[in-house]
Amino acid sequence: MTKNNNSYKKVRCAMENNRIGEEIINAERRKYEKNREELERSRARNRTKNVIIAILIATTIFGAYQYNTAMKLRQQLNNAYNKAFYELVDYIKNVEVTLLKAQMTSSPEMTAVVLSDVWRESFCAASNLTQLPISMGVLSNTEKFLTQVADLSKSMVKQVTYGRNINDEQMKTLEDLHKLSVNLEKGLLEMQQDLNNGNLKWENVAKEGQEEMKEVSEDMPKTFGNINEQFEEMPTLIYDGPYSEHMQNRKALGLTGDKVTENQAMENLKKFLGAGKVKSITKLSNNNNGIIDTYNFKMELANKDKDSVAEADVSVKGGHVVWYLYNREVGEKTIDVKKAMELGRKFLEEHNYPNMKESYYMQNDGVATINYAYVGDGITYYPDLIKVKVALDNGEIVGFEANGYLMNHTQRNYGTPKLTEAEAREKVIRGENIKSSGLVVIPTNYGKEILCYEFTGKVDDKDFLVYINANTGAEEDVLIIINSEEGILTM
Amino acid sequence: MVSNINTKKLLIMILTVLAISLSAFFSQVSFGAGQISDVQLLARAINGEARGEPYEGQVAVGAVILNRVKSPNFPNTIAGVIYQPGAFTAVSDGQINVPIDPKSTVVKAAQDALNGWDPTYGCIYYWNPATATSKWIWSRKVVVKIGKHNFAK
Numbered sequence: 001m002t003k004n005n006n007s008y009k010k011v012r013c014a015m016e017n018n019r020i021g022e023e024i025i026n027a028e029r030r031k032y033e034k035n036r037e038e039l040e041r042s043r044a045r046n047r048t049k050n051v052i053i054a055i056l057i058a059t060t061i062f063g064a065y066q067y068n069t070a071m072k073l074r075q076q077l078n079n080a081y082n083k084a085f086y087e088l089v090d091y092i093k094n095v096e097v098t099l100l101k102a103q104m105t106s107s108p109e110m111t112a113v114v115l116s117d118v119w120r121e122s123f124c125a126a127s128n129l130t131q132l133p134i135s136m137g138v139l140s141n142t143e144k145f146l147t148q149v150a151d152l153s154k155s156m157v158k159q160v161t162y163g164r165n166i167n168d169e170q171m172k173t174l175e176d177l178h179k180l181s182v183n184l185e186k187g188l189l190e191m192q193q194d195l196n197n198g199n200l201k202w203e204n205v206a207k208e209g210q211e212e213m214k215e216v217s218e219d220m221p222k223t224f225g226n227i228n229e230q231f232e233e234m235p236t237l238i239y240d241g242p243y244s245e246h247m248q249n250r251k252a253l254g255l256t257g258d259k260v261t262e263n264q265a266m267e268n269l270k271k272f273l274g275a276g277k278v279k280s281i282t283k284l285s286n287n288n289n290g291i292i293d294t295y296n297f298k299m300e301l302a303n304k305d306k307d308s309v310a311e312a313d314v315s316v317k318g319g320h321v322v323w324y325l326y327n328r329e330v331g332e333k334t335i336d337v338k339k340a341m342e343l344g345r346k347f348l349e350e351h352n353y354p355n356m357k358e359s360y361y362m363q364n365d366g367v368a369t370i371n372y373a374y375v376g377d378g379i380t381y382y383p384d385l386i387k388v389k390v391a392l393d394n395g396e397i398v399g400f401e402a403n404g405y406l407m408n409h410t411q412r413n414y415g416t417p418k419l420t421e422a423e424a425r426e427k428v429i430r431g432e433n434i435k436s437s438g439l440v441v442i443p444t445n446y447g448k449e450i451l452c453y454e455f456t457g458k459v460d461d462k463d464f465l466v467y468i469n470a471n472t473g474a475e476e477d478v479l480i481i482i483n484s485e486e487g488i489l490t491m
Numbered sequence: 492m493v494s495n496i497n498t499k500k501l502l503i504m505i506l507t508v509l510a511i512s513l514s515a516f517f518s519q520v521s522f523g524a525g526q527i528s529d530v531q532l533l534a535r536a537i538n539g540e541a542r543g544e545p546y547e548g549q550v551a552v553g554a555v556i557l558n559r560v561k562s563p564n565f566p567n568t569i570a571g572v573i574y575q576p577g578a579f580t581a582v583s584d585g586q587i588n589v590p591i592d593p594k595s596t597v598v599k600a601a602q603d604a605l606n607g608w609d610p611t612y613g614c615i616y617y618w619n620p621a622t623a624t625s626k627w628i629w630s631r632k633v634v635v636k637i638g639k640h641n642f643a644k
Contacts (some may be wrong), residue, residue, distance in 0.1 A: 092495035092512065123567075126566075126567070127566065127567075127571065128569055130565070130566040130575050131575075131576065132576065133577060134574040134577070135577055135625075137627050138628065140564040140565075141564075143563070143564050143565065143566075144564045145566065146565040147563035147564070150562050151563070206576070206577065242561065243562075284636075285635055285636045285637070286635070287610075287612065287634060287635040288634055288635070289547070289611070289612035289614070289634045289635070289644070290634075290644075291612055291613070292612060294612075296547075296610070296635065296637070298545075298547075309545075309546075310548040311545070311546065311610075313610065323608055323609075323610070325546065325547060325550065325608060327546045327596055327599055327600075327601065362602075362606065364599070364602050365598075365599060365602075369606050387606060387607060387608075399603070399608070401606075401607055401608050403607065403609065403612075404607070
């Protein structure tokens with residue numbers, strides 16, 4: 001028993017020892033595993049750190065490179081702005097000096113020479129001005145001043161070379177414009193100073209006008225807005241040029257008839273396009289432009305084409321269709337331009353525009369756009385212009401535009417011209433095969449009309465048109481006829 | 492493990508940022524400006540400014556550009572008007588360089604505007620009332636509303 005008891009104890013002791021040993025081993029193992037885990041974790045942390053550092057370095061290098069490129073581009077842009085500005089200042093100086101000189105010349109020849117300098121310098125100044133990064137509207141008066149000075153001096157050059165001297169009123173205008181140019185020069189020189197000592201930055205200038213200036217401090221550099229204010233009371237300039245004030249407020253001479261209602265206008269439009277052509281019609285808006293007020297309509301046309309939407313304007317006064325546009329895919333060409341011209345003329349005759357003669361045309365995407373001018377008493381009136389678009393796949397009228405006709409058509413009484421056709425013919429000395437096409441009235445870019453004899457001729461295979469004033473014999477215009485695959489145009 | 496997931500997220504984020512900035516960088520470089528005629532230039536401007544507009548609205552935007560050429564307050568050439576700094580958002584943000592969809596009507600619209608169609612009757616401004624930020628533009632009297640745009644003289 002004792003032996004048994006002893007051996008039992010021994011076994012228990014051994015088991016106990018074993019258990020302790022196992023526990024120690026387990027503890028060691030846990031310790032070891034914990035260490036290993038920690039080691040791995042720290043290794044992973046190190047790897048992550050390295051990756052992040054590498055990425056950071058890469059992005060920093062990339063960022064620095066990008067920043068460098070951006071700075072270079074910005075510098076280039078600033079240089080371009082600076083160049084435009086410094087050139088502008090130089091041109092304005094010259095505008096000021098030449099406007100002064102123009103008041104001092106004695107001979108018409110010298111006046112013409114000096115005025116053409118004014119024209120060139122102010123044109124270049126205007127071109128540089130619009131390259132500066134200045135918000136919409138901030139400099140529009142200044143731009144207008146420069147454009148009108150250029151345009152006015154050009155028309156004066158023409159006047160002087162055609163034998164009429166500058167009159168007292170025109171001299172007074174030159175004086176007024178010179179005063180304005182002195183102020184402009186002063187303002188720009190102050191800005192130049194700010195630019196030189198770094199007070200003026202183009203990125204700040206660009207913000208002007210976009211937001212209202214919150215605080216205007218005393219030491220803030222002079223800005224373009226201040227300069228522009230000087231021109232708010234600029235004299236109204238009326239002269240023979242496209243940018244003259246009178247060109248902005250023209251009246252529609254050809255707009256006859258009484259006011260029509262929206263429904264009447266709708267009926268007119270349906271009739272204009274032909275019975276059964278319009279599937280549905282909706283008014284989109286009223287156009288209150290003050291020259292030709294209109295109703296604006298959208299139509300769905302009764303074509304097989306699913307995308308057959310057309311738009312048109314009908315005038316409130318008289319209910320005339322002012323323009324019509326039907327943009328559709330055009331199929332294979334089945335008719336030629338000659339046939340298209342006939343179809344267009346027939347369309348005009350059927351819509352109360354008889355006596356219209358085709359002149360020039362363009363062909364694009366299977367559509368011919370043909371110009372028609374009014375002919376009355378044997379005179380062709382080029383200002384009374386209607387354009388018709390004819391689709392060359394089936395001859396359908398897909399566009400109409402009568403703005404020229406409605407603006408200009410009126411009863412004119414020119415009487416008998418002072419020159420005969422033969423006398424006018426003698427004035428044309430260049431070119432071969434000179435042929436007359438009779439009396440015409442031509443428009444000018446300043447709204448005046450001139451009665452002329454029209455002649456065609458040829459120089460080196462190039463056809464041209466010459467217009468001789470039927471009363472004074474002056475050569476009023478020369479046009480080159482461009483004959484290409486796309487059509488016949490004049491330039 | 493938690494830190495590993497975060498690292499992965501961080502990595503993906505950084506790589507995405509890198510990829511975006513890289514692609515932006517290369518797309519900036521790769522466009523080329525060839526010689527484009529008046530029609531093409533006008534069509535591109537219309538494409539950038541009004542490609543989602545009705546046909547009439549596209550012609551109208553082209554007409555405004557041409558009316559500016561004729562106005563004393565603006566540059567005297569089509570390119571001068573289109574590239575006047577700050578004049579058109581589509582030029583400032585590069586939308587003007589977006590290639591024209593062959594099915595798009597903007598080239599026809601440009602052609603019609605050049606041929607004299609002007610649904611705005613001489614307007615020189617337009618803006619989208621929903622997005623316009625300039626207070627100044629609202630001082631103009633609206634002549635006509637075409638599509639999303641207000642037009643004014």
